[in-house]
Amino acid sequence: MKPSRRETLALLAGSAATVLAGPAQARAEPTLSEAARGAGIVFGTSIAADTLADPAQATLYRREAGIFTVDYALKFGALRPEADQFLTADADAILAFAGPIPVRGHTLAWNESRPDWLMALSTAEKRKALDRHVDETVGYYAGKLHSWDVVNEPFWPGHGLPGGFRDGPWLEAFGEGYVERAFRRTAAADPNVRLVLNEAMTERWDETGAAIRAGLLKLVDRLQDRGVRLDVVGLQGHMLPQYPYDDNGFSDFVAELATRRVDIYITELDIDDARFPRDVAARDAMVAARYRDFLSAVLVVPAVKMVITWQLADSASWYYHGELEAHPSASRLPRPLPFNDHLQPKPARDAMLAAFGSRRA
Known part of the structure; x- marks a missing residue:
């Protein structure tokens, strides 16, 4: 018998401690949410209803995100x-899944x-x-x-x-x-x-x-x-490599915004790697460097209170889905986020942890 939506959500919530058992869970370092909290900010991710249908992905999102x-x-x-x-x-299901x-x-x-x-x-x-x-x-x-x-x-x-x-x-x-x-x-x-x-x-x-x-x-x-x-x-913060960036100049703009007595959220952060090398290691290193440089500059501004990536794992990214729609047999798939399509951490995650740590210091 097919479980109800309520039963499915309960199963996902209850399995949080076991679904990702293995190397990713055994890491001694803090989660992204914990590291961000130590830097005085909130880290989160966007989430779609289809995330709830994948227990491993749902558990990853629940573990790493604070919003x-x-x-x-x-x-x-x-x-x-x-x-x-x-x-x-769909939105109701996400709220039910999110719990606290x-x-x-x-x-x-x-x-x-x-x-x-x-x-x-x-x-x-x-x-x-x-x-x-x-x-x-x-x-x-x-x-x-x-x-x-x-x-x-x-x-x-x-x-x-x-x-x-x-x-x-x-x-x-x-x-x-x-x-x-x-x-x-x-x-x-x-x-x-x-x-x-x-x-x-x-x-x-x-x-x-x-x-x-x-x-x-x-x-x-x-x-x-x-x-x-x-x-x-x-x-x-959708970073597209075909355009120029000046992270310090952008940080100055964020500081100017902050004089209006508003908080600043980075709301949809990801790195489009379409023009980076095909080699996965080289590409991941360039994506990680972009996260590190951007966040290190922006987080200098005290008014920045939140950092949210647009999804958390590559396989959930709009870039990833867009590439598969356009080229169903594509072998070079986008890698724009902190976790790969097997939900394992990438250098981008380490770069984000380092950026959060630099603000804390």
Whole structure:
């Protein structure tokens, strides 16, 4: 007889001490969560519902992470693929699995999560859809989440719009005011949840990164000037090797953000190794060096309170799945995360431990 969801979750929780028995569990060094806590920060990972179906992966995530971000189950299109649907089962299962581990909600207002039915609405109907989505979703999870990425990726200069804003249904419905509206409604629906403005590509040291950084500073200032509660600015940290980086310059930007009296979270950290050597050892060493250099620079800023990788094991990464979708027989698979596809630690994990240790020192 097939076990129920509740029985499956109980089995996963109860097996945490035994599933990963072997070399990975026998390591004397601290977990990533323990090392981060020693440095005065929280370490976590994104997590998807399919993680729960793999007991070994579930145990790894529970062991190493001090917080979870719901990967995609709370995005608008996942919750509401049709206008009359509100599909919470996957996110509910993640919360049940997490138990005492806090969970972050991701994300309420993102212009890229736009099912066809939403785009077919009139402007007035889109306005009602955002209000309903925020009120209903935040209300449903009120008191259950640590924080919400209220607005995700508000900027994309490539769309050529005033202020560099990202085009999409919410910008079309409200203009730039959708950001303030989403924050105010989230705060009203759950006064105790932490409110996060989450942005991508701020670490890129090119014209695009510079435009996004400038726009983000102006947006934070505008929200605060208007009395909007903003607790955290999230900076994603998807490292793409085709773009230039200046870790010290980025650290200065993070310090400038911190003068706005907000906490800083690194929310979606991973390293795309697509342009690194094919040799696994050489590639892993370059990925590890990127984690070490980036985190060592960023963690100098006291306002950085959290570091979250976008998934924890290579086989769960969006890069990994994307490569297999495009090339089902690919032999060179991405290795962007601290654990490999067999859930064993890689040099990237050691680099992260070292970076956490340097902040503690």
